[in-house]
Amino acid sequence: MNCDEFVExxxxxxxxxxxxxxxxxxxxxxxxxxxxxxxLEQIRSTVDNLGHLPAQRMAPEVRDRLLAAFRDWPTG
Known part of the structure; x- marks a missing residue:
């Protein structure tokens, strides 16, 4: 396994x-x-520190703009 596969x-x-x-x-x-x-330790720390935050709702138009902005984002 290489580091790129590990991260994924x-x-x-x-x-x-x-x-x-x-x-x-x-x-x-x-x-x-x-x-x-x-x-891995950084990800664990992030999850530990932020994983308890409640989900926040965003306005539908903001969500749509974000999804549109990343729709063609390269995946690898």
């Missing part, structure tokens, strides 16, 4: 939804890569 799988790992084989590769990469180890 962090959310699934934290949610416990990775297939066993992928999780094993994830954990193996984590043990070898100090950068990804720090990245």
């Amino acid at each position: 799988l962090v959310t699934a790992y934290l949610e416990g939804t990775l297939p066993a084989e992928t999780e094993q590769r994830f954990v193996e990469h984590l043990a070898e890569c100090d950068g990804c180890d720090r990245y």
Whole structure:
């Protein structure tokens, strides 16, 4: 597993939804890569600190503008 794949799988790992084989590769990469180890800790910290915030509603027109702005965003 490379670092790009690791980053794409962090959310699934934290949610416990990775297939066993992928999780094993994830954990193996984590043990070898100090950068990804720090990245995972930063994501955990972010979730811990912000995960309890209540969802806020936004005006429908704001939501539509945001969705339109990112509709063609490159995904990789």
